[in-house]
Amino acid sequence: MALWSIVSAFAVFLMHTTAQDANEVCYGDLGCFSGEGPYTNTGKLPASPDQLDTKFYLFSRSNAMLAGRQLLDFDSPSTLQLSSFKFEKPVKVWIHGFTSAKGIADVFSSEVGQAMAETIQKDDVNYIIVDWSKGVQYPDYAAAASNIRVVGAQLAKLITFMVDQTGVSLDQFHLIGYSLGAHLAGEAGKRLPGLARITGLDPAGPMFELADPAVRLNSNAATFVDVIHTDAPSLNVAFGMATPVGDVDFYPNGGARQPDCPDAVTETLSSLVAGTFDVSGLVDGAGCSHHRALDYWIESINSPCSFVAHRCDSYNKYEDGECWDNSDGSYAVMGYNVDPSAQGAMFTSTFGDGSFCGTEFKVSFKTRRYARTTRGQVEATIVGTDASTDKTNLFSSNSQSFEDDRTYGGLFMSRAGVGTVRELRLKFRASEIYRFWSWHGDLKINRIDIQSNTGVTLSHCGDYDIEPGSSKTFTNFGNC
Numbered sequence: 001m002a003l004w005s006i007v008s009a010f011a012v013f014l015m016h017t018t019a020q021d022a023n024e025v026c027y028g029d030l031g032c033f034s035g036e037g038p039y040t041n042t043g044k045l046p047a048s049p050d051q052l053d054t055k056f057y058l059f060s061r062s063n064a065m066l067a068g069r070q071l072l073d074f075d076s077p078s079t080l081q082l083s084s085f086k087f088e089k090p091v092k093v094w095i096h097g098f099t100s101a102k103g104i105a106d107v108f109s110s111e112v113g114q115a116m117a118e119t120i121q122k123d124d125v126n127y128i129i130v131d132w133s134k135g136v137q138y139p140d141y142a143a144a145a146s147n148i149r150v151v152g153a154q155l156a157k158l159i160t161f162m163v164d165q166t167g168v169s170l171d172q173f174h175l176i177g178y179s180l181g182a183h184l185a186g187e188a189g190k191r192l193p194g195l196a197r198i199t200g201l202d203p204a205g206p207m208f209e210l211a212d213p214a215v216r217l218n219s220n221a222a223t224f225v226d227v228i229h230t231d232a233p234s235l236n237v238a239f240g241m242a243t244p245v246g247d248v249d250f251y252p253n254g255g256a257r258q259p260d261c262p263d264a265v266t267e268t269l270s271s272l273v274a275g276t277f278d279v280s281g282l283v284d285g286a287g288c289s290h291h292r293a294l295d296y297w298i299e300s301i302n303s304p305c306s307f308v309a310h311r312c313d314s315y316n317k318y319e320d321g322e323c324w325d326n327s328d329g330s331y332a333v334m335g336y337n338v339d340p341s342a343q344g345a346m347f348t349s350t351f352g353d354g355s356f357c358g359t360e361f362k363v364s365f366k367t368r369r370y371a372r373t374t375r376g377q378v379e380a381t382i383v384g385t386d387a388s389t390d391k392t393n394l395f396s397s398n399s400q401s402f403e404d405d406r407t408y409g410g411l412f413m414s415r416a417g418v419g420t421v422r423e424l425r426l427k428f429r430a431s432e433i434y435r436f437w438s439w440h441g442d443l444k445i446n447r448i449d450i451q452s453n454t455g456v457t458l459s460h461c462g463d464y465d466i467e468p469g470s471s472k473t474f475t476n477f478g479n480c
Helices: 009-016 077-081 104-122 141-166 180-189 264-274 279-302 315-319
Strands: 024-026 032-034 055-059 070-072 091-095 126-131 173-178 197-201 224-228 248-252 307-311 331-334 344-348 359-367 374-384 400-402 407-414 421-430 443-452 457-466 471-474
Touching: 055 104, 070 077, 077 141, 091 104, 091 141, 091 180, 104 126, 104 279, 141 180, 173 180, 173 279, 180 197, 197 279, 224 279, 248 307, 248 331, 279 331, 315 344, 331 344, 359 374, 359 421, 374 407, 374 443, 421 443, 421 457, 457 471
Parallel strands: 091 126, 091 173, 173 197, 197 224, 224 248, 248 344
Antiparallel strands: 024 032, 055 070, 055 126, 307 331, 307 344, 359 407, 359 443, 374 400, 374 421, 421 471, 443 457
16 A cells, blocks of 8 residues: 555654765666755665666556556657557556555555546546556665656656657646655656646655755646645654645645544654554554545545635634635635646645545624523524535534624534525524523524635524524525
8 A cells, every 4th residue: 555654753764864875876868866965855866777667557448457557668669659548638647655565556456546547537538657666665765765866757758758759748747646756746847847737645744844845846847736735744743744835735624634533643642651652553643644635636536526725824714714705716626626727825624534525614693782691502504405414513512602792603514515505594502501691591693694615605684582492594695
């Protein structure tokens, strides 16, 4: 499985301190590779092409199974001439990351094959899988991080060969790299001026987060570079990176620990205290979030739900609904179908399992002036032309205090394809816990607002008393 689940942060540190005596290696027309600045981030020089034994396999709708793979060799034009390659169609190139795979069969059996299947179901494309598993093997992460330079040169050579042989254009190519594969795509891209697009799926952080931009994926590597960050460092425990490196950088759930993934830092500290520390637990915890970039990418290809993200200063502000205004174009769809005009840091939220995509709603209401303070919980249901959201509590506490002339609200996600919003139902449940300044009475409101991250903005004004245990339905929007 193309994960870092077998690499420890301690091993990475030790590898990083390893150096080689030679300062440069040269590999024919691939060029020379120096260990001097800016390439000082790994402490190693890349292996030779013979040692790497990189393979490029072509798939398409007519040969979508592993057994039908077609080897492409830039030193053997007949491999391209006799293949199913169609020069008029787009070209997708998949580049895996650090792996324990032993060849294309192992690589293909992972999410790599699933991503390809989803892609060729959606679009009739040429699909190339780069198998560089011999150059990216456990336990030598530093060597793998260095080898991206030679494999990137090999990939650039293959693409140039294809352009020369068939007339396919660089603006038809889209490279998708996961983890170390994202930086490898950057290495290829800087040799291919005019390359259309590179997608970085949680680019590897160790040895790259603080490195010179020249040695990692950056926005100059292609005409458009989009990046999904899912495992940004927390106390330096992570396999991804927080640094924005593309034209647009998406940070689902803030870009760090993903929903339902273990908290690597907390679990590590707990195990140290208990005397049960196992470095594999640390790695697997971070690996779950690292892997989510793959999950989000695969789901984004054909799902009817879009991962709508918004440009924002922080994820906290995004969660508060401060950046959900779609009118100025400051939003984009994360994943396969991103608009190439998207720019900046974008935030979105996801579910923790199953179908990760959903629509985010914010429901708020304003209490009336001079209304007596009451306490309780408010349950919201949004009813649309196509579906309804589940009944959802707006507040974390069932004894939320509601004082006069204030606005209260809560956010929630729904997988329901609501369509056009027709009504909002609010149910008030009074708390059994009271203070001397609160009373067991009605929730008195004079305004409700509905927002969504997909652009819904609705308001309703009027004086309403919602009795404990009862519901109120709002339908006449736009009367404020």
